[in-house]
Amino acid sequence: MGRVENTPAGAATEAVSGARTRPPSQTDVAALAGVSSQTVSRVANDKSNVDDETRQRVLAAMRILGYRTNTAARALATGQFRMLGVISFDLSAQGNARTLQSIAAVAQEAGYSVNVAVVRTATEGAVRQAFSQLTSQAVDGIVLIEAQILDRPELQLPPGVPIVMADGDPGQRFPAVDNNQAAGARAATEHLLSLGHPTVWHLAGPQDSYSARHRATAWHTALKEAGAPVPPVSYGDWSAESGYAIGRGLATRHDVTAVFAGNDHMAIGLIRALAEAGRRVPDDVSVVGFDDVAEAGYLLPPLTTVRQDFEEMGRACVSVLLRQIEGGESIAGLIDSVEPRLVVRASTAPPPKRSTSTKKP
Template sequence: MTETFKPPSQADVAALAGVSSQTVSRVANERSNVDEETRQRVLSAMQVLGYRPNSAARALVTGRFRMLGVISFSLSAHGNSRTLQAISEAAQTAGYSVNLVGPESQTGGAMRKAFSKLTGQGVDGIIMIEAQILDHPDLRLPSGVPVVVADGDPDQLHPSVDNNQAVGAEAATAHLLGLGHRTVWHLAGPQDSYSARRRAAAWFSTLKRAGAPVPAVLYGDWSAGSGYAIGRRLAEDKDVTAVFVANDHMALGLIKALREAGREVPRDVSVIGYDDIPESGFFHPPLTTVHQDFEEVGRLCVSLLLDQLAHGHRPGGEERSMVTPQLVVRESTAPPPR
């Protein structure tokens, strides 16, 4: 006859640690009214026995599930994946787990469904990564759960953490103008992307302030393939000597198209990207780009959310943190050909 495994109980922990079951409960629920020596003895007994506190029961006592929800539409995007990793690490350090949901589409219905799924599974708060749908006029999320938005709340309806896209795009454009280029073409990201729109707006205003001609914006989809397709068109225009590309992947495709057309980077055309992906320093030539600190964005998102949990949920977008990007100059930019 097979013996049924019985997981260790709170009473087992209490017996091993030489304390009462009530003391074990206080330690499991992270109460402060336990001296440190006793707390460590109980934690050691839990580890020895493999005891796991019942999270549902603990939530009834503390009002906390120790779980943060994350909603992200594009998990494969470089910035989103780096931000998510930092969120997971910061949450773990703070004693929280992370529950991730990737909605099937960027619609109000999909967003509400994702939000309901997370709240139904017992999360203490939710972080949304680059949720462009938040600016939809018909979308209003329930107000009972704290929410923090990373790079995607144009109307500032919620506390948020943003990369300062305007500073980064201005630095990229000004760098090319400073090298002596008459103007700078722009290969933007998708028009429905909040980040792409902010980069394009800063590129436009920088050219206007400099009195430089403003070429028509070209739109890609963040992929190297779209950069390649648009690069083939730009390669035919000999007036194109500098291009600011809204991300590094599209810049990679653009450089390939230019080279195939016989236009060398940076001898004939300077190219600057955005994001500073790990591979950008190994492009041919190494890519001048704008470095975004996605890890800092993730850490600040968790910090802002935990602050709301600790001091009471404060709805509204008045709490906003900005992370400043840095221009990284490599070998893909140079003065224009003479």
């Protein structure tokens, strides 16, 4: 019976023979790929000083042998665990969920895994607990999505963990990536005014939301600059239910001819309330939303809305975080702004002629 030579082919024969009882090692991968153990280590640690043909040969050998990188050993060697943490206050919100989805996809492309902690109550203790949970699981950095609690200067977070905020107000404490909330809200308001509506009512998101506050401020500023009356703001909670509840009140007012809703779900509830009251959209009342959810173009009528690029938000968040983790940069303040776009559909039109009075609401 011939012996198995100590060659790549021999290693492959041993690998598939089932004789090995221990997990495959870097030495086994090196033998199968015909490279040195140092080269396997470079590939396992995603180092750049390996040519592509050799890298693919090593990766193929890893797949054949079922080799799994020892993350603890890699962390000791590189100081990185290849794990990103995400803290979110509400994953049921459309924007938060889509941003998280993008973060996970982009992180995977960069060779990182993602661990998520959901904070249900925006208190200092809850945020610190979420940080403790993620840091105990050895994350290299953390993304916080719409973290209103970080507005408070008294909140102390563990030092040494790179942070980036998505859709939140960092002040000068943390780097942040945000959709240009003000530009989107201004575009929605100015669109309705340009159609001839005497003013625009606003159905805002929660008062403790950074995004909602900025949209409401931009709406108010746009009306004042246009010399239009400023109606009272109604506050919802981003849900269709809150849009419907507030919409029932707005539907009884015939001086309401245009409404800018803080997000598409509240706009959907508003449209339902208007329909039940016999107010047609857009013949009697024009409605603009915010987000451009997947269903927006299929509503009846299709919804005019402000499209946010949540995928770009996720990409930018990971990019900023990796600049800190891998590049060692020290970053603070708003460093990236993603521009939204007004998508005009059939839910907006000029006001009915009987309602063009400029009487203050």
